[in-house]
Amino acid sequence: MEKEELKVCVTGGSGYIAASLIKKLLLQGYTVHATLRNLKDESKVGFLRRLPHAEARLVLFEADVYEPLAFQAPIHGCHFVFHVATAxxxxxxxxxxxxxxxxxxxxxxIAKCCIKAKTVRRLIYTSSVLAASPLGDDGATSLKDFKDESCWTPLHHLPNFPYINDYLKNYVESKTESEREILRYNERKEDGGLLEVVSLACGLVGGDSVLNASVSGSAMVIISQLKDSEMEFHSMRFIEELLGKIPIVHVQDVCDAHIFCLQKPSFTGRFLVASSYVSSADIGNYYLQTYPELHVKHKYLEGPRRDIKWGSTKLTDEGFACKYDTKAILDDCVRCARRVGDL
Incomplete structure (x- = not known):
């Protein structure tokens, strides 16, 4: 089918990743069904309707993770579904x-809606590398020496984990359990057929935002040392303790990875997505050298130096390559924060 004949659904359409993905899909000629929690929120609806080609090829629907039956209408008639929405x-x-x-x-x-629609070829789920900790079963004392798709976060260790809070605990648990659940549909036969499911466990996502008024929550974590923001920096340190280092990735590479998975003739499975695997000290020292006028504090320049390797090559073996390196990700986070007045 031609691109203009292909309909794709993107859940959580006003989010940082989803909005950038919708923009790319429209520019590439796809018709997009996007869901939002509230169609009366003009700040979000208006932005999406002003995207290039939105008037001709973007249809907005109201749907909420807490009312999942509402996803039937936007998924109906679609050929691919991107489940990006996160509560x-x-x-x-x-x-x-x-x-x-x-x-x-x-x-x-959402997986059941895809099956019932009878038109959906593939469901692509946006997960998080926080679901892929290289911890062993006995906890923080046994970090493996590599991190790849075989790693799953042992949730029973979370309550006593360094830098943990209720927000982080709930987020990691929800992303891990939902990723496990959605991947099971690759083995389930329902209504006489299999649904192809891909999960993309993305690193800490940075870069500029197409949402012009704000910096994303993940980008705020990345620039926490520049802002001397203790809460966001504790989130960064939590990621570092859970994963050994901090996997980071540019939002444009994340969107390109999603579209790459759409365009493969047949594709299933779990894939980690990150272009860099760095320490908090690496990030702090880059800011010190590159932005001396922002006066990074000395406490951000030291931290654990673990010899854990990024062992994931599954997506690159399929032919995908990230375009943005560590410098580009960090610089674009700074550029975005300065543009909106957060630095």
Whole structure:
């Protein structure tokens, strides 16, 4: 089929990754069904409707992870579905006991909607490398010497983990459990056929934002040393303790990886996505050398120096290559923060 005949659905359309992905898909000629939690929020709806080619090829739908049946309408008639939407806080009151339960049930329902639609070829799920810790079963004392797709975060260690808080604990649990659940659909036969499922476990995502008014939460973590923001820096250190180092990736490479997975004739499985695997001290020292006028504090220049290797090559073996290196990611985060007045 020609691109203009292909319909794709993107959930969580006003988010940092999803908005950039929608823009790329429209520019490449696809028709996009995008979901948002609230179609009355003009700040988000208006931005998406102003994207290039949106008037002709973008259709907006209202749907929420906490009301997963609402995804039936936007998925109907689509050929590919990108499940990017992420809930960050548990909604109360709710039919679900926790954020993790809501996230997992939404993933299951979206997969079922894809099967029921009978047109969907592939479901591509945006996960996080926080679901892929190289910890052994006995916890932080046994970090493996490499990190790849075989790694899964042992959730029973999270409650006592360094720098943990309720927000991080809930996020890691929900992303890990929902990724495991959605990948099971590669083995399930329902309604007489298999659904192809891909999960992209992305590193800490940085770079400039197409959402012109703000810096994304993940980019705020990346520039936390420049802002001397203790809360965001503790999130960075949590990632470093959980994963050995900090996998980072540019938002444009993340979007290109999603489209790469769409364009493969047949594709399934789990893939880690990051272009750099660095320490918090590496990031702090880069800022010190490159942006001396921002006065990075000495406490950010030291930290663990672990000899853990990034062992994931599955996506590159398929022919995908990231275009943005560490310098480009960090510089674009700074550029975005300065543009919107956060630095």
């Amino acid at each position: 960050f806080q548990h909604h109360q009151p709710s039919q679900y006991k926790s954020l993790t339960e809501a996230t997992v049930e939404a993933a299951k329902e």
